[in-house]
Amino acid sequence: SQTIHQWPATLVQPVGSPLSLECTVEGTSNPNLYWYRQAAGRGLQLLFYSVGIGQISSEVPQNLSASRPQDRQFILSSKKLLLSDSGFYLCAWRGTARNQPQHFGDGTRLSIL
């Protein structure tokens, strides 16, 4: 069966510091991968998605970036965090067959001080 791992679960970072969140998927090949952010009281906002190694689509211009160095690895990064980057970050995967649901990792709660 497929599983998705996301870490860390919780992170507290100072303003201006860098960020690296990692997500890996097991049990499937060539998944579509997604990064979302969920701010308090708001809906899920799609940040990036990828349909293959090295391919990244950005949905919202901001100081975050994403990379997919391996088929089942998706990384969310920032060189300098802002206060507004606080939130709940979720990685998700789905199979390539049309209309497959997305399945989420456990999320990372990021607090910027």
Added chain:
Amino acid sequence: GQNIDQPTEMTATEGAIVQINCTYQTSGFNGLFWYQQHAGEAPTFLSYNVLDGLEEKGRFSSFLSRSKGYSYLLLKELQMKDSASYLCARLGAGSYQLTFGKGTKLSVIP
């Protein structure tokens, strides 16, 4: 845009039935998903509708009317553990992206 509208909050009694509605833009539509999200946790997949009608999964059912741009999630025999946010998500045609509503926070009371 792809606005998805669902009520912000609902309250229902344990053992009762509750219906959570969702409306969405019909153009370029390719499917409707429902997710459950408990506080502080990640969303989990509940149901998927692409054709008109009712899909039943145990205590949960989901309905879709494509012509009306309307879906609902029906929860029967409510339990306290059903207290959570329920997210409606629209899949666009030719797209692998889901657009999520802001969620409906359901509180189940004794």
